[in-house]
Amino acid sequence: MIRQPIITVLGHVDHGKTSILDAIRSTRVAGREAGAITQHIGATEIPIESINKIAGELIKKFGFNLKIPGLLLIDTPGHEAFTNLRKRGGSIADLAILVVDAMQGLQPQTIEAINILKLNKVPFIIAMNKIDMLPFYDSKEGSFLKNHSNQNENTKRLLDEKLYVLVGKIFEQGFQSERFDRCEFGKQIPIVPCSAKTKEGLPEILTLLAGLSQKYLEKDLEIDINEKGKATVLEAKEEKGLGKTIDVILYEGKLQVNDEIAVLGKNGIIRTKIRSLLQTKPMQEIIDTKEKFLVVKEAFAASGVKISAPNLNEVLVGSTLIVIKEESDLKELENEIKKSFITTDNTGIIIKADAIGSLEALIELFKKEKIMIKKAEIGNINRKDIMEAASIACEEPFLGVVIGFNVIIDNEAQKEAQLRDIPIFNQKVIYKIIEEYIEWVNKSKKIQKEQDFSCLVLPVKINVLKGKVFRNNKPAIVGVKIEEGILKEGWKVINKNGEIIGKVTGIQSEGEKIKELKKGEEAAIAIDNGSIGKNLFEGDILYSCIPTKQYCELNKYLSEFSKDEIKLLEEIKLKNEN
Numbered sequence: 001m002i003r004q005p006i007i008t009v010l011g012h013v014d015h016g017k018t019s020i021l022d023a024i025r026s027t028r029v030a031g032r033e034a035g036a037i038t039q040h041i042g043a044t045e046i047p048i049e050s051i052n053k054i055a056g057e058l059i060k061k062f063g064f065n066l067k068i069p070g071l072l073l074i075d076t077p078g079h080e081a082f083t084n085l086r087k088r089g090g091s092i093a094d095l096a097i098l099v100v101d102a103m104q105g106l107q108p109q110t111i112e113a114i115n116i117l118k119l120n121k122v123p124f125i126i127a128m129n130k131i132d133m134l135p136f137y138d139s140k141e142g143s144f145l146k147n148h149s150n151q152n153e154n155t156k157r158l159l160d161e162k163l164y165v166l167v168g169k170i171f172e173q174g175f176q177s178e179r180f181d182r183c184e185f186g187k188q189i190p191i192v193p194c195s196a197k198t199k200e201g202l203p204e205i206l207t208l209l210a211g212l213s214q215k216y217l218e219k220d221l222e223i224d225i226n227e228k229g230k231a232t233v234l235e236a237k238e239e240k241g242l243g244k245t246i247d248v249i250l251y252e253g254k255l256q257v258n259d260e261i262a263v264l265g266k267n268g269i270i271r272t273k274i275r276s277l278l279q280t281k282p283m284q285e286i287i288d289t290k291e292k293f294l295v296v297k298e299a300f301a302a303s304g305v306k307i308s309a310p311n312l313n314e315v316l317v318g319s320t321l322i323v324i325k326e327e328s329d330l331k332e333l334e335n336e337i338k339k340s341f342i343t344t345d346n347t348g349i350i351i352k353a354d355a356i357g358s359l360e361a362l363i364e365l366f367k368k369e370k371i372m373i374k375k376a377e378i379g380n381i382n383r384k385d386i387m388e389a390a391s392i393a394c395e396e397p398f399l400g401v402v403i404g405f406n407v408i409i410d411n412e413a414q415k416e417a418q419l420r421d422i423p424i425f426n427q428k429v430i431y432k433i434i435e436e437y438i439e440w441v442n443k444s445k446k447i448q449k450e451q452d453f454s455c456l457v458l459p460v461k462i463n464v465l466k467g468k469v470f471r472n473n474k475p476a477i478v479g480v481k482i483e484e485g486i487l488k489e490g491w492k493v494i495n496k497n498g499e500i501i502g503k504v505t506g507i508q509s510e511g512e513k514i515k516e517l518k519k520g521e522e523a524a525i526a527i528d529n530g531s532i533g534k535n536l537f538e539g540d541i542l543y544s545c546i547p548t549k550q551y552c553e554l555n556k557y558l559s560e561f562s563k564d565e566i567k568l569l570e571e572i573k574l575k576n577e578n
Contacts, residue, residue: 002221004045004070005213006092006251006302008122010113011099016129018075019196020099024054024206043234043249043304045280046071051210055203058143064211068221071209072302073097074249092232092251094217095209096124102131102162102193106169114173123216125190125208126177128166132195134158144193144201145181163191180204185212223301227253228323231305233263236315242276244312248321250305255323256298261309262333264319264356266379269333270311271324278306316378318356348372348399349437350389352381354406358430362405365434372399380408381424386416393422398441405430449557456550459561459569460485462493462542465522469532475505476530478538479522484568485544487517492545493527498575500545501536502529543572 009017025044047070052059059066074093096117100110117124132139136155140147148156163179170177170189177183180190190208194201213221231248239245246263255261259274278293299305307321322329349366351373353359363376374392375385381404393400402417404426409417417424423440427433461484468479480487492503507514509523517523530536546554551573558566 001223001225001300002067002069002218003223003300003302004068004072005094005209005217005221006249007071007073007209008093008096009073009075009099010096010117010124012101012104012107012109012113015099015101015104015107015110016127016196017097017099020097020127020129020194020202020205021073021075023196023199023202024073043247044073044075045304046073046206048210051206055206055210058145058203058207059211062207062211064207064214066210066214067218068210068214071206071213072249072304092249093120093122094220095213096122097127097205097209098124099127099129100166102128102166103133105162105166106173111173114170114175118174123212125180125192125205125212126166126170127201127205128163128191128193129196131159131193131200132198134162139195139198139200141199143203145204147200148193159193163193166191180208186216223253225254225300228325228329229253229255229259229261229301229321230323231255231321233315233317233319233321234304236312236317239306239308242308244315245278245306245308246312246315246321247304247306250299250301250303252301253323254298254300255305255307260324261307261321262324262330263312263321264316264333265314266316267314269330270315272309272311274307274309276308278308280304280306316356317354318358318360345372345374347392347396348374350374350385350392350402351376352385352402352404352407353378358405361430362403362433365430366403369434369438371437374399380410381413381426382410383412383416386413386420386422386424389422390416390420393420398444401425401437401440403433403437405433449560452553453557456553457491457544457546458485458488458554459546459565459572460487460491460544461568462487462525464536464538464540464542466538468524469538470524471526472533473531475502475526475528476532476536477524477526478530478532478536479524480517480542481522482517482519483541484519484564486519487525487544489515493542494545494572494575495535496541496543496575499535500529501542502527543568543575546572546576548576 009021011017021044024046048066048068051070098113100106131137135158137159138151167177175189176187177189177191180192183190192201192204192208194205229250230252231250233246233248235247237245255274255277257274257277260271261274262269262271277296277299279296279299280293293306320333322332349371351359351362353362356378359376359378363373366373375388381402385402389400389402401423404424406428407426409424409426425433425437427436460482463481463483465479465481471477487504489504489507493501495501504525505528506526507517507523514523527536554569561569
């Protein structure tokens with residue numbers, strides 16, 4: 001039999017991937033996602049009847065004779081952090097839709113998506129979304145070709161300008177492309193100008209997906225209905241009357257009621273038997289549907305299926321599901337289980353996530369930033385995680401944290417974290433986790449630097465002004481000008497021979513006491529052991545007296561000093577040595 005092709009939807013965050021699917025389904029999944037960004041892979045079945053209803057005229061115009069039963073669209077998270085999730089989606093995809101914002105063009109995550117498609121050799125079309133945002137463009141529901149013919153020439157020219165900028169950028173990535181009605185299929189990537197907001201261009205998108213699948217992939221879509229089933233777990237959740245269930249994408253073979261299946265769990269491989277199989281109604285998002293499911297005895301690839309079976313409480317989302325025919329079938333899962341509990345560096349952050357794909361994404365994200373990872377696991381944040389992070393914090397304060405994605409923080413863990421002052425970064429939008437963590441590190445380092453600086457004597461060069469002696473001794477009070485650096489109250493000063501003159505016990509400018517004096521500023525300073533005519537003279541050049549043990553600390557902050565300050569530091573060091 002011929003199965004429906006699996007279509008992966010890819011692109012940069014917020015370029016409209018889920019919105020395009022919403023437009024096809026007449027749903028509003030995008031608005032309910034955390035941050036309006038897809039966080040997990042979702043699936044929608046578009047039956048051939050719906051395709052014909054939306055795009056029937058165009059399908060006839062292009063001469064496609066459709067035999068496929070429909071399309072299975074997989075919506076993937078768009079941020080670069082989801083590389084591994086997209087690879088998993090791409091590896092089972094027959095075709096892909098690359099969504100590109102008409103106004104923004106290619107972004108880093110778009111290029112990343114192209115590389116993933118290239119790596120997996122997945123053919124794709126480009127949905128040039130948000131054309132309704134173009135100045136003076138009158139976007140309407142229905143066929144792009146029909147609507148485009150009614151635009152004025154200036155608007156057409158502006159659209160072509162945007163399109164050919166995109167063509168140029170796609171060429172830089174190694175692909176030739178052209179507007180779908182002018183392209184040479186098989187040699188050029190078709191670009192469909194469209195708008196998820198107005199639903200313009202949707203007939204063209206469905207026509208190309210269905211038609212190209214039929215024309216180029218018919219042999220690949222032929223399946224053996226007796227082949228053992230393989231699927232990817234999308235979601236695990238409670239269903240009223242069914243208990244814990246799993247939503248899967250069946251991409252190979254078939255599943256039947258009473259089949260023995262194996263899937264990864266928190267404590268190893270779970271073996272169980274399918275109690276019941278349920279499928280969503282057409283045009284429904286599998287992880288979002290509120291509709292009743294269709295109860296079936298068997299399901300064939302490619303489809304989205306809900307499975308009810310015993311012992312699914314600890315299933316790991318993102319794992320592979322297989323039908324067991326013989327014991328050797330379990331080897332695939334045994335290899336995959338190594339990815340579920342990962343111990344990497346000797347020290348580093350602790351990561352907890354809700355699914356294998358999320359875990360892989362977080363690991364890749366933090367490693368890309370060269371942040372070490374001590375442990376990465378699936379599951380909620382518990383007290384043990386906090387204790388481990390506290391131990392790490394003793395040696396590496398900025399690594400003694402717990403990162404969580406879409407998980408629960410246990411009450412005991414929360415209390416322990418507050419007691420030990422261990423930061424927990426737990427988000428439902430994955431790319432914000434790294435941003436929040438890096439922001440915390442930078443802020444903490446800034447505070448730490450300010451604290452360190454407040455305890456250090458910095459290099460300063462002081463000119464004792466002539467005619468500005470206000471008191472000869474006990475303490476000597478003289479007018480000075482700062483030639484380099486900053487002078488603070490409480491620091492000792494030395495002369496050009498490295499001899500200590502005394503401590504600066506006060507700084508006064510225009511009758512007011514101040515704590516510090518900056519380069520180029522003048523003021524009167526009091527030096528407790530200074531004595532005019534004995535160890536202090538008008539016109540003297542004085543320097544800050546830097547304790548020997550502080551030079552190593554100052555060397556850590558050389559990047560904070562100017563070239564002149566670094567030169568002065570070396571000069572003062574020589575005077576101290578002499």
